[in-house]
Each structure stands twice: as C-alpha cells, then as structure tokens.
Amino acid sequence: MNLSLELMLQLCIILPLITTLGIVATGRNPNLREGVTISAALLVFYFVINLYHGLQQGEHISVHWGQILPGLQLSFTIEALGMIFALIASFLWFITTIYSIGYMRSHHEKNQTRFYCCFAIAIGCVMGIAFADNLFTLFIFYEVLTLSTYPLVTHAGTEKAKKGGRIYLGILLSTSIVFFLLAIVSTWFVAGTLNFKPGGIFGPEPNIMLVSVILVLFVFGIGKAAIMPFHRWLPAAMVAPTPVSSLLHAVAVVKAGVFTVLKVCVFIFGIDLLDKLSSTQFLLYLAGATVLLASLVAMRQDNLKARLAYSTVSQLGYITLGALLASTSGVIGSSMHIATHAFGKITLFFCAGAILVAAHKSKISEMGGLGRQMPITMVAFFIASLSIIGVPPAGGTWSKWYLLMGTMEAEQWILMAVLMISSLLNIVYLLPIPIRAFFPANMTSAGDLTIKEAPLPSLIALCITCVTCIVLFAYPQPLYELATSIMGTPGVVHGQ
Amino acid sequence: MLVQHLPVLQVIVPLMAAPACLMLRRSSLAWLFSLIVSGTTFLISAVLLQQVMTSGTIIYELGGWSAPWGIEYRIDELNSYLLLIISAISTVILLAAHTSIEKEIPKDRHTFFYVLYLLSLAGMLGIVATGDAFNVFVFLEISSLSAYSLISLGKDRRSLWASYQYLIMGTIGATFILIGIGLMYQMTGTLNMEDLAKRLPEVAHTRTVFAAFAFFIVGVCLKLALFPLHLWMPNAYAYAPSIVTAFFAATSTKVAIYLLIRFTFSIFGLSFSFTTLPLQTIFLTLGLLGIFSASIAAIYQKNVKHLLAYSSVAQIGYMIVGYSISTTAGLMATLLHLFNHALMKGALFLALGAVMFRIGSTQLRDFQGLGRQMPITMAAIVVGGLSLIGVPLTVGFISKWYLVLAAIENGWWPIAALILLGSLLAIVYVWRIVEAAYFKEPSIDREPIKEAPLTFLVPVWILVTANIYFGVDTRLSVQVAQAASQSLFGVSP
Numbered sequence: 001m002n003l004s005l006e007l008m009l010q011l012c013i014i015l016p017l018i019t020t021l022g023i024v025a026t027g028r029n030p031n032l033r034e035g036v037t038i039s040a041a042l043l044v045f046y047f048v049i050n051l052y053h054g055l056q057q058g059e060h061i062s063v064h065w066g067q068i069l070p071g072l073q074l075s076f077t078i079e080a081l082g083m084i085f086a087l088i089a090s091f092l093w094f095i096t097t098i099y100s101i102g103y104m105r106s107h108h109e110k111n112q113t114r115f116y117c118c119f120a121i122a123i124g125c126v127m128g129i130a131f132a133d134n135l136f137t138l139f140i141f142y143e144v145l146t147l148s149t150y151p152l153v154t155h156a157g158t159e160k161a162k163k164g165g166r167i168y169l170g171i172l173l174s175t176s177i178v179f180f181l182l183a184i185v186s187t188w189f190v191a192g193t194l195n196f197k198p199g200g201i202f203g204p205e206p207n208i209m210l211v212s213v214i215l216v217l218f219v220f221g222i223g224k225a226a227i228m229p230f231h232r233w234l235p236a237a238m239v240a241p242t243p244v245s246s247l248l249h250a251v252a253v254v255k256a257g258v259f260t261v262l263k264v265c266v267f268i269f270g271i272d273l274l275d276k277l278s279s280t281q282f283l284l285y286l287a288g289a290t291v292l293l294a295s296l297v298a299m300r301q302d303n304l305k306a307r308l309a310y311s312t313v314s315q316l317g318y319i320t321l322g323a324l325l326a327s328t329s330g331v332i333g334s335s336m337h338i339a340t341h342a343f344g345k346i347t348l349f350f351c352a353g354a355i356l357v358a359a360h361k362s363k364i365s366e367m368g369g370l371g372r373q374m375p376i377t378m379v380a381f382f383i384a385s386l387s388i389i390g391v392p393p394a395g396g397t398w399s400k401w402y403l404l405m406g407t408m409e410a411e412q413w414i415l416m417a418v419l420m421i422s423s424l425l426n427i428v429y430l431l432p433i434p435i436r437a438f439f440p441a442n443m444t445s446a447g448d449l450t451i452k453e454a455p456l457p458s459l460i461a462l463c464i465t466c467v468t469c470i471v472l473f474a475y476p477q478p479l480y481e482l483a484t485s486i487m488g489t490p491g492v493v494h495g496q
Numbered sequence: 497m498l499v500q501h502l503p504v505l506q507v508i509v510p511l512m513a514a515p516a517c518l519m520l521r522r523s524s525l526a527w528l529f530s531l532i533v534s535g536t537t538f539l540i541s542a543v544l545l546q547q548v549m550t551s552g553t554i555i556y557e558l559g560g561w562s563a564p565w566g567i568e569y570r571i572d573e574l575n576s577y578l579l580l581i582i583s584a585i586s587t588v589i590l591l592a593a594h595t596s597i598e599k600e601i602p603k604d605r606h607t608f609f610y611v612l613y614l615l616s617l618a619g620m621l622g623i624v625a626t627g628d629a630f631n632v633f634v635f636l637e638i639s640s641l642s643a644y645s646l647i648s649l650g651k652d653r654r655s656l657w658a659s660y661q662y663l664i665m666g667t668i669g670a671t672f673i674l675i676g677i678g679l680m681y682q683m684t685g686t687l688n689m690e691d692l693a694k695r696l697p698e699v700a701h702t703r704t705v706f707a708a709f710a711f712f713i714v715g716v717c718l719k720l721a722l723f724p725l726h727l728w729m730p731n732a733y734a735y736a737p738s739i740v741t742a743f744f745a746a747t748s749t750k751v752a753i754y755l756l757i758r759f760t761f762s763i764f765g766l767s768f769s770f771t772t773l774p775l776q777t778i779f780l781t782l783g784l785l786g787i788f789s790a791s792i793a794a795i796y797q798k799n800v801k802h803l804l805a806y807s808s809v810a811q812i813g814y815m816i817v818g819y820s821i822s823t824t825a826g827l828m829a830t831l832l833h834l835f836n837h838a839l840m841k842g843a844l845f846l847a848l849g850a851v852m853f854r855i856g857s858t859q860l861r862d863f864q865g866l867g868r869q870m871p872i873t874m875a876a877i878v879v880g881g882l883s884l885i886g887v888p889l890t891v892g893f894i895s896k897w898y899l900v901l902a903a904i905e906n907g908w909w910p911i912a913a914l915i916l917l918g919s920l921l922a923i924v925y926v927w928r929i930v931e932a933a934y935f936k937e938p939s940i941d942r943e944p945i946k947e948a949p950l951t952f953l954v955p956v957w958i959l960v961t962a963n964i965y966f967g968v969d970t971r972l973s974v975q976v977a978q979a980a981s982q983s984l985f986g987v988s989p
Binding site for chain 2: 066068069070139140143144147154157159161162166169170173174177178181182185186188189
C-alpha cells in the first residue's frame with residue numbers, strides 16, 4: 001500500500017469507526033464478523049507502525065479537520081507520547097480481539113455484535129486522543145470514549161451491570177463536565193490557545209494562583225486517571241466482560257486518562273511552570289495517597305478482578321505522580337509505565353478471564369491449586385505480576401526505575417518512600433495468587449480434573465502479552481527512545 | 497418586487513392561510529396546505545437572514561406609512577435569526593403532524609388543529625418581525641389564544657385544566673405586558689420601537705417608566721416560564737397533543753426571550769436595565785434557582801413529558817443566566833442556546849410523540865423495553881438527551897462552552913462552576929429515561945409494538961441530525977448569534 005502518512009493518521013481514527021458498519025453487516029456470521037475486526041485491527045496497527053517510522057525519521061505530520069468553534073480546530077499530529085499510546089492501543093486491540101473470540105464464545109455472551117461495535121468505536125476514540133493536537137480535540141474524543149464504553153460496561157444488562165454503569169458514567173461524565181471542561185475553558189481564557197506546545201502555553205508570566213487552580217481542575221477533571229476520590233468508577237466497571245476490563249479498563253480508557261494528565265503537564269503547563277505552582281505539591285501527595293490507599297484496598301479484595309482494578313488505580317497513581325514531579329526522569333518513567341503497566345495488567349486480566357471461563361472461578365480464595373490444571377495461565381500471571389511489581393525479568397522494572405529517579409531528582413523523599421512501600425504491597429497482593437495456585441495450602445484438595453486451560457485463542461493472546469512483558473525488559477530501547485524524545489523536541493532540550 | 501415585501505409576507509402568509517385552511521375539510525389536505533405554508537415562511541426567513549447578513553437591517557413600512565405614524569417591520573440580525581428558528585422548527589414538526597394527531601385528536605377537529613397551528617405560527621412570527629410595541633401585544637394575543645385552544649385539544653381531559661391554568665397565567669402576563677406598553681406610550685407618545693428607544697431616556701427617571709418596565713418584565717417572565725413563574729408550563733406541555741408540545745417547547749418560550757432581549761437591550765437600553773435597576777442580580781439569582789430547582793424536579797417526574805417540561809424550565813434558566821451576564825459574550829451564549837435548545841427539545845418532544853403514537857403513554861414505567869422495540873426512536877431520544885447534557889459534538893456542548901466562557905470572561909468563576917454542576921443534574925434525568933428503556937424488560941401484558949412509522953422517524957431524525965450537525969459545523973449559528981449580540985450592544989462587527 002502506498003498511502004501518505006497524513007492519510008494513515010486519519011485512517012487510524014476513522015477506520016475503527018467504519019469497521020462498525022462492517023461488524024453490523026456481518027453480524028449474522030460470527031466468524032466473518034471477527035474477521036472484520038481482526039483485519040481492521042491489523043490495518044490500524046500497520047498504519048501506526050508506519051507513522052512510528054515517519055516519526056523516527058523526523059517527519060512532521062499533521063491533519064486538520066476544520067474548526068468547530070472559531071479558533072478551536074479538530075486537528076491531529078504525531079508526537080512521541082501519543083505514539084507510545086497509539087502503538088500500545090492498536091497492538092492490544094488486535095490481541096484482545098483474538099482473546100475475545102475465545103472468551104465471548106465459550107462464555108456464551110449475548111449481543112456480541114454490539115460488543116464488537118462499541119469496542120471498535122472506543123479504539124477509534126483512543127486513536128483520536130493519542131493523536132490529538134489540541135486539548136479541544138482531545139476532550140471531544142475523551143467524552144465519546146466514555147459514552148462508547150458505557151454499553152460495554154453494562155453489557156450483561158443485569159441490575160448489577162446497571163448500577164456499575166451508573167457509577168461509571170456518573171463519575172466520568174461529572175468530573176469531565178464540571179472540572180475538565182471548566183479547566184479547558186479557563187485555559188482557553190487565560191492562554192488564548194489550546195494547542196499542545198512543548199514547554200507549555202501559559203507564557204512566561206502567568207497568574208500563578210489562577211494556573212494552580214486550573215491544574216487542580218485538570219487533575220480532578222481527568223477522571224479516567226482515577227485519582228482518589230474519583231476512582232470509584234474503575235472497580236464499578238468490572239461488571240463488564242473480561243475483554244473489556246482488560247483492554248479498556250487496564251489499557252485504553254485508563255491510559256487515556258493518565259496520557260491526558262501527562263500531555264497536560266508537559267504540553268499545556270510545561271514542567272518548568274509545573275514546578276512553580278502552589279498546588280503541585282498537594283496533588284503529588286494526593287497521587288501518593290492514591291498509590292498507597294489503592295494498594296491497601298487491593299489487598300482486601302477477594303474478587304480477582306476487583307483486586308486487579310484497585311491495583312490499576314494504584315498504578316495509575318504512579319503515572320500521575322511521575323507527571324507531576326516536574327522532572328525529566330519522572331516524565332520518562334511515567335510514559336514508560338503507560339506501556340509496561342499496559343502489558344502487565346492486560347495479561348493479568350486475560351488470566352483472570354481465562355480462569356473464569358475455564359474454571360468458573362472469580363474469587364481468589366478458590367484459586368488454590370489451579371496451577372496444576374492451568375499451568376500456562378498461572379505462569380503468565382506470575383510473570384505479569386513481576387512486571388507490575390517492577391522486578392526483573394519484566395518490563396515494569398524500567399519504568400519504576402525512572403519513576404524512582406524522578407522522585408530523587410525532584411527531591412521528594414516521602415514520595416520515594418511511598419513508591420517503594422507500594423511495590424512491597426504489590427508483592428503482597430499479587431504474588432500469593434500464582435504461588436497458592438502452584439503450592440496450595442491443602443495439596444489433596446486440588447482435585448477437579450475436569451478443569452482445562454482456557455480456549456486456544458485466549459491462551460495465545462495471553463501468552464503474547466506475557467512474552468511482551470519480558471521483551472520490554474530485555475529490549476526497552478525503542479520505548480526508552482520514544483519516552484526521552486517527548487521532552488527533547490528539536491530546539492527545546494531539557495535537563496539531563 | 498416581491499422580495500421587498502418579504503418581511504410582511506412572513507407574517508401575512510400564515511395569517512391569511514389560517515382561515516383559508518378552515519375551508520379544507522379533509523385532514524390530509526389541510527395538513528399538506530399547512531406544511532406548504534410553513535415551508536414558505538421558512539424559505540422567506542432564510543432569504544431574509546441572508547439579506548440581513550449581507551446588507552444589514554431591513555426596514556419595511558406597512559402600507560407605505562412611515563414610522564412613527566405607521567407600523568414598521570424591522571428585520572435585523574436578531575429577528576431574522578429568530579424567524580429562521582421558528583419557521584424551520586415549525587415546518588419539521590408539521591411533517592409528523594398528520595400521523596400524530598390521527599391518534600391524539602378527534603377526526604372532526606383536525607382542520608381546527610391546523611388552523612390554530614397556523615395562527616399560532618403567524619402570531620409568533622409577527623411578534624418577532626414587528627417593530628411596533630403595540631403590534632407585539634396583538635400578535636402575542638393571537639399566538640397565545642391559539643395556544644390555549646391547541647393545548648385543550650389534548651386527548652387527556654386534564655388538558656382542559658392545563659389549558660385553563662395557562663389561560664389564566666398567560667392572560668395575566670399579556671395584561672402586564674399591555675400595561676407596560678401603555679405606560680410607555682403615555683410617557684413618550686409613541687409605540688414604534690426605534691422611537692421609543694430614542695425618547696425613553698428623556699423620561700427614564702420617572703416612576704411611570706419604572707412601573708412600565710416592571711410590568712413589562714414580569715409579564716414577559718410569565719410568558720417565558722422563568723422560575724418561579726413557570727408553574728403553568730409543565731402541565732400545559734404534558735397534556736397537550738404531542739405535536740403541540742413539540743412546537744411550543746421549541747419555539748414559544750424563545751419568542752418570550754426575544755421580547756425580553758429586545759425591550760431591555762434595544763428599547764430601555766443596557767444602562768437603564770442593568771445599572772439603574774438591579775435586573776442583573778434578580779435574573780442571575782432566578783436563573784440559577786431555575787436551573788437547579790427545575791432540574792431536581794425533573795429528576796422526580798414519572799411522566800417523561802413532565803420531565804422534559806421541567807428540563808425546559810431549567811434550560812430557560814441557562815438562557816437567563818447568559819442574559820444576566822449582559823456582555824456580548826453572555827448574550828451570544830443565550831442566543832446560541834435559544835437556537836440549540838429549540839433543536840434539542842424539538843427532537844425530544846417529537847420523539848416522545850412517536851412513543852405516544854405507539855404505546856399511547858409517556859409514563860416512564862411504560863418506557864420499559866422500548867430500547868429493543870423502538871430502537872430508532874429511542875436512539876433519537878438518547879442523542880437528544882446527550883445534547884441536553886452538553887456532550888461534545890452536540891449543540892448542547894456549544895451552548896455550554898460559550899456560556900461558561902462568558903461567565904469566566906466576566907470573572908464569575910463560581911457561576912461558571914454552577915452552570916456546569918447544573919448539567920450534572922441533566923445526566924441524572926436523562927439517564928432515568930435511558931435506564932428505563934434499555935435495562936428493563938417490557939411488561940408482559942403489553943402487546944408487542946413496532947418501530948414508529950417513517951412519518952415520525954424522518955422529522956425526528958432531521959432534528960437529531962441537526963443537533964449533531966450544528967454541534968460540529970457551528971458557522972451558521974455562531975456567526976448569526978455573534979452578529980446579533982454585537983449589533984444589540986452597538987458594536988460594529
């Protein structure tokens with residue numbers, strides 16, 4: 001194919017949306033329908049790879065779709081941070097679709113056509129967020145993402161799903177309308193522009209008080225980053241089918257949140273200004289508190305998905321914290337953590353789904369001894385846990401390394417301690433699960449031999465993401481390069 | 497030749513067509529005739545807007561008598577914008593009328609319905625087009641009287657009571673307006689708006705003018721259902737025939753807001769209304785109270801028509817808040833919301849008409865399972881609801897953006913936050929409809945129902961598409977609203 005990079009950029013956003021038509025049209029034939037999704041996913045991934053090469057060669061690609069309000073355009077561009085996000089999301093869309101085939105069919109889920117449609121729309125929105133050139137464009141896709149994932153959260157249609165959906169939509173829409181939108185309008189009022197610009201857009205002498213308040217509005221308003229006290233939607237969203245929890249609520253939606261936080265910190269405020277704001281310290285402690293508290297709550301969850309959800313809240317706290325540290329290493333660590341946590345957490349969710357489908361178990365206390373029947377799943381779970389904890393040989397090591405360096409650079413010793421304690425807590429709440437699975441407390445009870453590994457597509461998917469965790473450890477170079485180039489755009493060289 | 501008479505044709509065509517319609521005995525003929533008439537007014541208003549935007553205000557002297565002796569029609573940006581909204585919405589809603597009234601109005605009254613509809617349309621267009629204060633009152637009565645009768649045509653016997661309530665309140669309002677205009681005439685000796693604007697400052701300090709102002713404002717506020725003068729509205733909207741509700745919800749309150757803007761900005765002037773008199777504080781408070789109290793009331797309604805009627809009261813609150821900011825930006829936000837709200841409520845009430853047509857009720861509990869049984873209609877309600885909440889890519893977002901921006905520009909940070917908080921309540925009441933329709937199984941004793949007929953779906957989706965289209969391509973609405981608010985402030989664009 002010989003498409004221009006501009007066209008590819010647009011197709012990344014449009015193609016998933018068009019795919020919904022294909023999915024609806026082929027709804028009667030499940031194999032064909034999933035074929036459509038997979039080919040779209042592959043194409044989008046191919047486009048993103050091409051764009052990545054374009055970015056490496058220093059090409060400047062941007063697209064304008066015309067303006068909605070005077071001065072507020074829908075426009076897209078590529079830049080390193082967005083590229084990390086787009087690469088992850090498009091790759092994992094493909095993997096998750098494979099996983100879903102195994103999961104949704106053996107779980108006999110209804111309304112699968114609607115499921116795949118909403119999924120595709122959500123991915124289109126994620127691409128829009130990743131490539132957005134200004135806050136306005138980003139906000140539009142951010143909101144549509146919330147709405148398009150609502151039917152996925154409430155997929156089961158039960159009373160519980162309805163409740164979960166209420167919390168999900170309630171918190172995400174409320175925070176985004178009351179805080180995020182207010183922050184955006186204020187930014188527009190103060191700065192006169194919403195375009196992302198390295199070093200920030202507030203100019204050299206902004207009103208520190210006002211801008212500090214705007215920062216608080218942003219951090220609270222980006223509810224998808226799940227900073228306490230606005231984190232409740234994430235556990236509530238766990239009523240969704242597991243593929244949704246894994247791709248959207250471990251990767252796409254939550255990463256859209258922290259991605260936005262990072263983007264705002266680096267390209268709206270700029271880390272130099274961030275350092276001067278009076279609210280930054282407060283928000284840093286809030287992020288630190290989120291990290292610790294969510295870990296503590298995670299320890300008390302017996303439902304595996306709920307535990308993973310709280311773990312996600314905690315890990316998202318890391319990224320927000322890194323963004324607010326206002327240091328180069330912090331930003332590098334945060335952006336790398338977007339990637340490493342994505343692969344780690346999606347593997348864990350894939351495993352949780354596999355256990356649910358194969359063994360019909362969702363409670364951790366019932367999972368003792370499962371290692372014998374589901375060895376592959378449990379090994380994958382173990383490795384992914386290591387990645388979340390941040391120890392070799394998994395990718396999470398690097399991101400946590402840089403985050404720690406970031407806290408040192410910023411001389412935030414308390415936060416450094418928070419990160420280290422939280423890593424210990426990660427061990428406490430994640431590792432016992434695979435350990436118990438292989439070495440149950442009560443060896444004789446590990447009986448039920450009818451349990452087998454999950455369906456093949458699901459198994460393949462979780463193996464791929466698990467291997468990626470290791471690859472990210474052994475070969476972090478490309479990711480690191482992307483992460484460092486976020487700050488080092490031509491002409492503006494920061495720190496180090 | 498004809499083009500220069502367009503300002504008056506705009507009003508004359510529907511006014512003359514109404515009695516003519518009476519001669520058409522067949523319901524479908526009367527419908528077709530009304531549709532053509534309404535379509536004509538739409539075309540005229542489009543041409544007028546085009547002319548005003550390119551070559552400025554159009555002045556038309558009725559019968560060649562020049563003002564202030566004769567009656568003058570003045571079409572500037574503001575009028576032509578309003579004329580376009582009213583005639584466009586009226587035409588789209590009429591598309592569905594034939595099907596809708598079949599079930600809601602007895603056959604022998606169909607012709608009356610169209611006659612009254614056209615009269616009401618003529619009245620509203622007249623109020624907006626005229627440049628004469630007394631003419632305003634005349635057209636106000638034409639549109640109001642036909643409105644009372646239209647509401648009483650409802651199938652539910654409570655519609656008589658609702659119409660009576662509206663009659664009493666509306667008449668008080670109209671009387672107050674008449675007293676206000678009378679006092680103005682007494683002090684200035686003129687009824688022409690331009691002339692009034694010139695002569696009022698000389699006598700602005702007199703008690704009589706204060707009284708005139710007070711009477712007029714209270715009268716208009718009754719008409720526009722500003723909290724706490726909104727009590728007539730929910731019942732009137734809920735028990736009127738669906739088409740009537742959709743038509744009035746989208747247009748009639750807009751006309752009242754037009755009057756408010758016209759009289760305070762163009763005639764009494766900004767400094768009199770907002771500096772000499774504490775209109776700003778009063779309207780800001782009432783607007784905010786309206787937003788919150790009506791939104792909360794909407795949450796507890798069991799009938800979806802009631803729910804949306806209360807939501808209308810809340811939305812009027814937003815317009816009044818924007819108005820009370822009394823800057824170009826604030827007024828522009830109000831004018832944008834005028835347009836956008838017409839689109840939202842038109843779409844929503846018309847979709848409710850489709851529901852009414854199929855299940856004969858708009859009770860929330862009867863919405864159970866409609867998500868599956870009437871997917872296209874319900875999808876329209878969802879999009880309309882999202883627009884009401886103010887989700888990006890819908891018109892609701894555009895209004896909200898400008899309103900919040902106007903508040904911030906004026907330094908009113910808490911107000912900006914309150915405006916946004918108010919839209920959270922919209923999420924709650926909109927989602928009650930969504931959950932009823934999508935999460936509950938239909939009750940077993942209900943007959944299986946089909947999707948609404950195309951005659952409903954087409955107009956509903958025209959309005960829904962407009963909700964999205966004007967949320968993305970805002971050139972028309974923003975440009976005109978900007979030009980109108982700038983000219984009201986006397987700023988050359």
